[in-house]
Amino acid sequence: KAGVTQTPRYLIKTRGQQVTLSCSPISGHRSVSWYQQTPGQGLQFLFEYFSETQRNKGNFPGRFSGRQFSNSRSEMNVSTLELGDSALYLCASSGGLAGTDTQYFGPGTRLTVL
Amino acid sequence: AQSVTQLDSQVPVFEEAPVELRCNYSSSVSVYLFWYVQYPNQGLQLLLKYLSGSTLVKGINGFEAEFNKSQTSFHLRKPSVHISDTAEYFCAVSDRGSQGNLIFGKGTKLSVKP
Numbered sequence: 001k002a003g004v005t006q007t008p009r010y011l012i013k014t015r016g017q018q019v020t021l022s023c024s025p026i027s028g029h030r031s032v033s034w035y036q037q038t039p040g041q042g043l044q045f046l047f048e049y050f051s052e053t054q055r056n057k058g059n060f061p062g063r064f065s066g067r068q069f070s071n072s073r074s075e076m077n078v079s080t081l082e083l084g085d086s087a088l089y090l091c092a093s094s095g096g097l098a099g100t101d102t103q104y105f106g107p108g109t110r111l112t113v114l
Numbered sequence: 115a116q117s118v119t120q121l122d123s124q125v126p127v128f129e130e131a132p133v134e135l136r137c138n139y140s141s142s143v144s145v146y147l148f149w150y151v152q153y154p155n156q157g158l159q160l161l162l163k164y165l166s167g168s169t170l171v172k173g174i175n176g177f178e179a180e181f182n183k184s185q186t187s188f189h190l191r192k193p194s195v196h197i198s199d200t201a202e203y204f205c206a207v208s209d210r211g212s213q214g215n216l217i218f219g220k221g222t223k224l225s226v227k228p
Contacts, residue, residue: 004157033214042221043204048214056215090157096214100146100165103216105157 002027004093004106012112018079021109023091025072031055031096032074033103034066037088046089049074050096078111086113116141118207120219128227129197135190135222137205147188148206148216149179158204164188175199200226 005024013019025032033056034046045058049068068074072093078085088110092103121136139145146165150158162173169181179190188205202223206216 031214033216035216035218043206043216043218045215045217050214058215092158092214092216094214102160102163103214105150105159107155107157 004091004104006089006091006106006109008109009107010110010112012114013081014114015081015083017081018077019081019111021076021078021089021091021111023074023076023093023106025074025091025093026104029093029095029104030072031094031101032068032072033092033094034074034076035090035092036060037090037108038086043090046076081113083113085111087111116145116207116209116217118205118217118219120203120205120222122222123220124223124225126225126227127195130194132193133191133195133199133224135203135205135224137188137190137219139186139188139205139207141186141207141209143209145207145209147179147181148208149173149177149188149190150204150206150218152202152204152221154201161190161203195224195226197226197228199224 007022031050033048037043048056052068063079066076088108090108092105094101094103117140119138148163149161164181172178202221205219
């Protein structure tokens, strides 16, 4: 089975721009979660989608948004980029039907905001 | 709110020595507990998880962890480390009522020296 894939792997943007990141979950998985990883704040939960609906949301401003498609692929969008948005963005997929499901992580997209 | 504390940000150890990476969580409710490993420029890989039952959990690559409810701890151990174990290790917790939302500790960088 193919693992979680994220595109692009690296991205450079300037302040004020917007960016869209993509995540393809493991086949059959219906839940996709997004996390931001920075040296200062560590790993922080952004949001989780299950069957095209946002099921959980972390404590991030509204500039961070996401969506999930009928094939479970998910996109994350960040508008009006700030320098502090520079981070590794990880997505994880799971079956999503039980809290015991393991989350499988992708390799991440490294976003640099200049 | 849930929180996870990894007591050591860096742990240097010599090859073939034992190692313990400490993790404490704060919760008054039942939780699931996880240890993930992250190699440079990669995503997170699950080492092991505690859902219920036996408090000693065995994972991949010879790692094990012990769940201690009274001390709210979930320390990770390996009796003999290898150079290839050099990586960053993350402890995470999720509420039993929550799905797709992991709360991570700040991570512990394990450095194995020859």
